[in-house]
Amino acid sequence: MGKRWSNRIALGVLWACGLITVAALGAVIVYVFVRGIGQITPEFIFTKPHGVNAEGGIGPTIWATLYVTGLSMVIVTPIAVLAAVYLAEYAVQGRLVNAIRFAADTLASVPSIVMGLFGFAFFVEAMGFKFSVLSGALALSFLMLPIVMRATEEAIRAVPKYIRWGSYGLGASKWQTVSRIVLPAALPRILTGIILAMGRAVGETAVVIFTMGQAIYLPLSPLDPGRSMTVHLYTLAMEGINMDAAYGTALLLMVMVLFFNLSARWLAARNRRLR
């Protein structure tokens, strides 16, 4: 077999593998879209489920999902950003800092069902928050924390040194330089990290089933329980109650996650252009 042929075959294999990746994504999207699109009506989005077969809509689960995601973002952002500022700007680089970084990376790789179990034991039971949006948000924040922290740390490190010098050269203190120059300059990339983490939280099932419960309820107070879209989808499908509603929920869920990911990409791209 000549060089030309082996080259062609290699190229063909690479091309096929690329195609499989795209096809896998395409298949999921198309399948969920076709099965779910018929369900998507204003009634489905805004009203409560009712009846034995969960007819009607999924409104409270959408709300509960957005609520718990938003709340965990509010909890995570200040902690993650300040931790990252400490790591990137203040801490003496060495063992301790590497240990913190390693801890964050390991936290990010804990299976989410384990995180859910921990959230149940710690927030639901020990802290006494019961099944609630608060318990869910706290448990989810364990998941989001490392993502936002590492994104922020990298964003801070990417701010050019000479911009900091400009600030120090004007008699700015370290904190003034960090808060007025470095963080604003790093903001787009920090936001990208936050949005990605939110997308992750929206799609999370195991953590919220253990901490927010399964009751279909429109939570208003953070101490109210609620059922997320993912948990709703799981229940509908596993118990075979209403497959149409399950696909409708799946489609909305995908649209939401896609929205978060595309926003993050858009922000990142816009930021690159501005540089």
Next chain:
Amino acid sequence: MTSVPAVATAHEALTGNPRFSVRGLEFYYGDFHALTGITIDVRENSVTAFIGPSGCGKSTFLRCLNRMNDLIPGTRVEGKITLDGADIYGPGVDPVDLRRRVGMIFQQPNPFPMSIYDNVAFGPRLHGVSKKSELDEIVENALVRANLWKEVKDIMGRGGLTLSGGQQQRLCIARVLAVQPDVLLMDEPCSAIDPTSVQKVEDLMAELKSSVTIIIVTHNMQQAARVSDETAFFLQERQGEAAELIEFGRTAEIFTSPRDRRTEDYITGRFG
């Protein structure tokens, strides 16, 4: 200023008191001994040029004067530097206050990612000015002194990074002038900008020197000759050795009749 020991490379005194007096300065980056035995007086109301081949420690020395080297871990200073008679490395001296008095311009223009106005107002705001009318006045004044006002007065809200390189450099100069420094350290301020802006920077230096002491590092001999009153020549004789101040004197004398052979070689382009 009568008690200071004689400057090693004595020369005819110019009018004006020494603003910076440096005596026996040694500087280390960790184990690397970068500067040795630097003794020099920088006079007020004058422009002093630092020249010498790349890597001979001009930037390092400049950063000793506003303690910017403090930001680099592992650096060490010995010897004495006084600013208007006060030891800048003395106990109780806050480098943050020192840097407000001793402003710095870098080779690469470094505007902040914010509007032209906010760039210039950054320093005054930092130091407590918040009244709009007062800020407006400071900003305009600084931009006028930096020779940039005419070009930007109608676009103050635009991002500083949208300006041309030369305009950005003058914006950085305005930003420093807005905090009323006594000294301006300029580290090759013209090597990355267009000729029109170079001209404007040289013009503004001539206008500024009556109120601000200027030290400029430059690789351009013509520029040193044009803008400076005194010139200091630094040289690292061998790779890995500490650099020294070889000769310091009036610019006219350094360029027409240098006393040291090595100065002459450098100026006539034999090395560097």
